[in-house]
Amino acid sequence: MPLIKYLGSKRLLLPAIRRIVAAVPGARTVIDPFSGTARVGKALKADGFRVFANDHNAYAATIARCYVQADRERHAVRATELLRELDALPATPDWFTATYCEAARYFRPENGGRIEAIRNAIATARHEPELEAILLTALLEAADRVDSTVGVQMAYLKRWAQRAAQPLELRLPELAPAVATGPCLATELDAREFAARHECDVAYLDPPYNQHSYLGNYHVWETLVRWDRPSTYGIAQKRIDCRERRSAFNGKRSCREALRAVVEAVRARVLIVSFNDEGHLSREEIEALLLPLGAVHVMATRFPRYVGAKIGVFNPSGERVGEPTHLANHELLFVVDMAGTGVVWPGVLEGAASHLRIATTPGSTRAIAPSE
Template sequence: MIKYLGSKRRLIPSIVGAVAALPEARSVLDLFSGTSRVGLALKASGYRVVANDHNAYAATLARCYVQADRERLLSDASTLVAELNALPGSPGYFTETWCERSRFFQPKNGERVDAIRESIARRGFDPELEAVLLTSLMEAADRVDSTTGLQMAYLKEWAPRAHQDLALRVPELLSRAQHGAGEALQQDALVAAEREVDVAYLDPPYNQHKYLGNYHIWESLVLWDKPEVYGRACKRVDCRTRSSPFNSRPRFVEAMRAVIGRVRARWLVVSFSDEGYVTREEMEAMLATRGEVRVIAHDYKRYVGAQIGIYNPAGEKVGRVGHLRNREFLFVVG
């Protein structure tokens, strides 16, 4: 899977364990699905998963990992990945924007991305198969990027992996879950929250950093709308206008309360960090309106970018990081 700030890779066993402990739970809504790492793990455990995210790249990942089933798509996906891997590079929008105007990828790999993405766009695959191929392309590009894991900036010196050749792989497709087919949504959280499920898993944004800005290249790669860009990172112009109340300190509490109240699931499982806008106690108070709250705490090192330090746009170190570890809380409610 792609590198992702906020990924719950280390928390997966606790999340799946928390859901497994809920009696007769068979379906789970992942309301802020991101990479769909949680949804994939829940699908592997047999749950019918509904994964939702308002960003197009995240909805594509969910369509691949949650909605698409191995038995229907693996053969075609394997054949097409081999065909796409054989395409020669052809420079275009991706190369110009993120290899020449900025330096996220080596031009040789940008040219391959351009050729493969144009081929996918021309051929009009059904949505699930297209999602599998786009996920394969995202993950291949992620393996040869030159970042710390965020697309707000690229490294001053090329990352060693950036010199490798782009190579697509078939994503980890799972068979249909025991309790039913998965589904991928791209809706506002308040709309998706009304889906009828047994468990709702909530992992909302924690702070002012928008995932769209952090992963704008994937959004443009999936939409393939070739937008105008700005700044040294060549971000999509709509990074300036697309916003979420969860990324706003004044609006966060109201937005979180609204989602908690709208969810129709019997149980809630909520991930939240001590780097977020509210304290553990404040989150517990909000969730207590839905029932008894149990809290599991985990201590982790912060992501690698935080450990490197604080730099200005010229690449000069201008400050020290306040802390190198954070606590992740898992709230089980109901």
């Protein structure tokens, strides 16, 4: 699946999430307020659900507009033609190449100049939002395939990554067909405001779980989508607004109230929350927060840590300064039955866990009665 490299992406957990959502009787609509790469919404749309996706960063909202909101029947033919034309444009290196290929080295200048030509052409054409989102997503994914990082844009490699030498190549994103349950939607709002707007059957919450800002880690994607020629700072050439645009979920002290506010805004029959056992909130703290809403069931899955953690720790100049500490952690999925659906959740979670190809933690599926 050609989606961008992304911290916290739920690629491996996806089969379990799909099974859990499929188990909700009569469910038609799902909200995903922290959509990231949009892979969860994309998969649920493919399963026939009407999905409302959202992320407060522009690049992620754009990816969701492509994979969740845009329907294949409407856009695939035109997008294919346009991508062919864009792919043939000669490089026009300017500020983007100077900033991200020379001052910093995320892409080789020959690819940077082509990224710049393609992005300028998309801006000039002023396509309707869904078509534009498809073209921008194709460009992000093409750039991601030839970048020279370990998967985050806090630093770039001291020596060019091998893949950076490949020529940039635009490909049509794998669009999902329209669903019978109704039009899907993608927005760029704060998660709490978004959750309050959409009543649904299932809400899937996948907030950031530690101090690392997604905007800081993916600032080049934000710039590529906004195309606003921001002032930049530091070796990583981050956008100046990385200093002010913060998520309350990244703060140790603010994240509990931030999660509580979103959870309280949700109007769903079943709530699913993803979190990680290395995050700001412990499993017990999250259970305590969810318990007033209904019976809580938890599934813990052991995962290899993200690729950067396995490679080691790098300083901003791309030098290796530390060894990886540990190679696995646990992803937690909390399921809250807010409507008394009658589903036997421990059985569903065990089935979902056995569907995963990676190890689950034995005996970790447990149900908590609201009165406990």
